[in-house]
Amino acid sequence: MRALRFELSGKTACFRKPDVNAYAYFTYNNIHKPALLGLLGSVIGLGGYTQLFEKNRTLKKGQLGYDEGYPEFYEKLKELKVAITPLAPNGYFSKKIQTFNNSVGYASLEQGGNLIVREQWLENPSWQILILDDESEVFQKISEYFLGGKSVFIPYLGKNDHPAKIDEVKLVELFPFIKEQKVSSLFEEDKLQIVKSPPRGELSYYFKEISPIRLNEQHHFYEYANLVFTNHKIEIENVEDVLSCEGNNYAFI
């Protein structure tokens, strides 16, 4: 088994949580799977939400030609398996709330036409990403573009305020999961069981975040999973979708 491995980083990033908008928009600590697939889609030039919206904008729901499906990138990439490893102590990135104005005029219809936006941003985020080779055409294309340093659109981290840096691209060999060792990437909490006590001589960390894992088929809102990043070892031996690479275990989600 092989995987495409690369490092994804940037100065700042914001993966907006959709749940509140009263005071500020908050960000997920880690890039989530739908956003990562979006980034891959942008590199190989697949259409996103905007293209789907444009296609449907003059049509009514149910009318001939109205596309009920996913945006192109998700339709084509949703079967890919990825492993995401935050490259920061305890898997935690510093965050800060940034305040800025949107003064284009049509963003706010209040007097003055100024919209104040507050966003929580990640600072110096960096992840190691593994994409499992499922021998599909689309994986071939992604590896070709990544290894060749090519991209159709400019990839960014959540919003185009935050350009993405991609380096250390490499095809790596994968091996079976190594027993008695921690998982070095984010994994779904209910799929793997971990031991209660932390490894000897290390400070325990357990980072948990409910983050988007797929898109709802009918309405395209996020469906969520509990993702965990920890240094505790796995307890049960028969684990699904965990493979190792250069001595570390990675969970493919």
Add this chain to the structure above:
Amino acid sequence: MIYDIVNVFRKEYEAKGDKLILDSYQLKDGLYIKINNDESIEYFIKSSRKVKVEGKSITEHDFKDVSGISQPKIYEWLKVRDYYSNVIDTSKSYDAPKKTIHNNNYLTLFMKIESFLEVEFSHLRAKLFKKVLSFKEFDSKNEKKILESFCYYIQPLSRKKDIVKKMKQLECFLPQIKEFAKSYNPKEYIRIYFEKSEEIYKSESAVYFALKIYNDNKYSIEIDKKVFGLSNYNMGLNSKKPFLEQKTRKLSTPFMISPEMALEVKLFFDWLALQPYKTDLLEKMFVNKFSDNGKAIINDFDYLPVKIEELDDEIVVKNHLHIKDKEDARLTELWQLETMVDEVFYSRQLKSNYFRDDLKVSDFVSKKLQQLIFETKYAMVNYFKKYDEKEFYQVIKKYGTDFVIEHLRQNREYRAKESLNLKFSLLQHKGEVVMDISGIQKKVIAKLETSDYSDLSSEEFFYLCGQVAKYLLTKSKSGKKDADMLEPFLRAKSVKKLKDEIKFTFFKYKHEIGLNQTKFNNALALITAYEKDEIFNGDSFLVGVLSQNLFYMKKEEN
């Protein structure tokens, strides 16, 4: 974020139930009226006032009947029913857009006293009693769907009869209650309750909450026979702010939740609104909120993977500047470091202002300190509250000296020395090489006493400048000697400017300096001869100013 929080909150709520919220729930000030089953009416008054106890201001609450006797049992009886009967917010009241009725069932009537005195009974009949009789006015597709599940409860004749009965009773008592309310503060509330069991109160309100729990039912959609809707807490869409919508998604509403989830979110925010700023319920989460018209709005959130209480390595705060009778301090816990940073750098203005964006300049906070707090407080919050050390030492390195200068400008020489000690100690803790003050002192004294005119190092030069500047200024005969006199030196940005300032000051006080003061003359010669053009080294200069002055050392020795 909401899912993360509710997951934790759910566990607490399952253990304690509504008590979790009710324990910190309080009745608002106003007039409370209980109509008993035997048609007798009881009046109670809830009042509160601020009092000072041992310098701290606290609020005292009183709940009394008309004869002035405290009634804690009735208070508890009312409190529970009050919590269930409130509207979610006034825009979701039954008589919107008038928004005068602030209760959600026919068993209560909550109004502002001023609007109560003017209200016609027909308004209450049409907008409250008629509406809850069969909820017929809620006739959109989604609302009908919601009401289907309450059919068994709404339909029975006994309920309808009771509604009519209560309505007639209220109509009959209204003039009498109005008469009583007239003498009362019109800004406060009047709240009328009919005697009924807690369960019935709860079930009555449940219908209202099901109908109004979402931001607006027009956004609701049906998925698997369940009505999902737009969350209402910390979330809203506003036609004047079109970008709150998701413009190119299939659903323009950002956050759709199930009815069960919506109710849990409501419970959480009800609870959060009643909490003080610091709360322990959400152990691994950092949640900070502010209150907007009694509603809790979250303005910071983070999940914390680790908690640091004890520091990995003990921090030793050394007395680098040799302050008299000051001993080295050893810090082992994070809170000790926080307290010390707050005291020494921020003059105790940090902890209380972590989350205040409206911090004003005052007697305690100078303009410069205000600026420093705004620039550095996030790094402090990140370290002391979120246990993320990344920025802390960078900020100490970059801003430490600014705190020293700020203390000097405010004439707090002792604090300035302490600050410089703390800055050096923290940098040393992180493995940086800091100035060896005793060493430099010895070297410089040797040069001055032996008239060794070999080149000064940069550190030595700025140290000596600080010493000379301080010495000259002590020669001033002015009655008021304060740190303002150091201002021109602190403003110097280059070696040349600093040299000029020293010359200028020397000419000002030269009458005080003997022609054969070898040590001083040597110092001045060394300074004047210094040729390198460098950026002003604030730390070394300040060490020169704040450490023991070597021109006086000789005097002591003599």
